[in-house]
Amino acid sequence: MYAIVEIAGHQFKVEKDQKVFVNRLATEEGEKVSFDNVLLIGDGNNVTVGAPAIDGAQVGAKVVKHLKGDKVIVFKKKRRKGYRVKNGHRQALSEIVIESIVASGAKPAKKAEKAAPKKETKKAEPKVEAKAAPKKAAGKADDLKKIEGIGPKIAETLIEAGIATYADLAKAKPEQISEIIADVRGSHVPDTWPKQAKLAADGKWDELKELQDKLDGGIEK
Structure with a gap:
């Protein structure tokens, strides 16, 4: 049996005992979670399609650990403008293992929520004395x-x-x-x-x- 389920904003095709890496969940490691936005369930030749989700269907999972993905480099450049900006990003992920796929009659369980991004605390900026504005050049300027x-x-x-x-x-x-x-x-x-x-x-x-x-x-x- 397999299912297509939405987890933390992304759709995954999952089977029992499968490990899946999803966007960081607001759930502690070792805890069990459930996902009820099941869009499709396949069992042999029987395929059930939701409209958009299947009533009573549920996918149960366990959070194995939280981790970060591989670093992605984003480089921007504007030719002949002297503009170059380089940034790196590592996506916050959660590793989960699928424990059960229920087609109907699932009991309500703890739902997983996508972890909210951490708010960065702004440090107090030191006071800088204002510098006198430089005088603009007189006459017509060149391009x-x-x-x-x-x-x-x-x-x-x-x-x-x-x-x-x-x-x-x-x-x-x-x-x-x-x-x-x-x-x-x-x-x-x-x-x-x-x-x-x-x-x-x-x-x-x-x-x-x-x-x-x-x-x-x-x-x-």
Whole structure:
């Protein structure tokens, strides 16, 4: 006999004595649980289908242990924007073993509930004295976004720091630029930005394009 049952938001095809890994249940290890959202039961050539669930049907199980799944890496990147974010995730799971499948007349038992995610307690943030806002550069600013690796937020930050033109950027040192954009989210490598800005300031757009074709997010390949 087998059954298709919904457990913690997912559907599983289960048989007696089968071990199943499901989303973390709010049940202690060693305790027994039951699932009454049984969608289908098969017994040889007899198949019973619910509408959507089968009345009186129930799958009984025992929680063996709680564990975490394999780590999954999520990497996001935006080409030519200098944007790279890497995150890892391990799903909280429960290992259960199926003890019984009842087609009808099941007695009410303790139902398993999906464990609620733990709330993270926010730590008190230290008070930081407000810094004086930097003076904005006077005059018309160049479109710094034409420099590979510079996005709208970085361009805005540079302009507020007084680097508003290609000529200004060409004179700046990469270490100085890194300090200015330190609070901008993402990983940014400004090593080639002054070199690109110098070509743009001199109007050498063809040479700039050739250089940018060799870059990846403003970084030399």
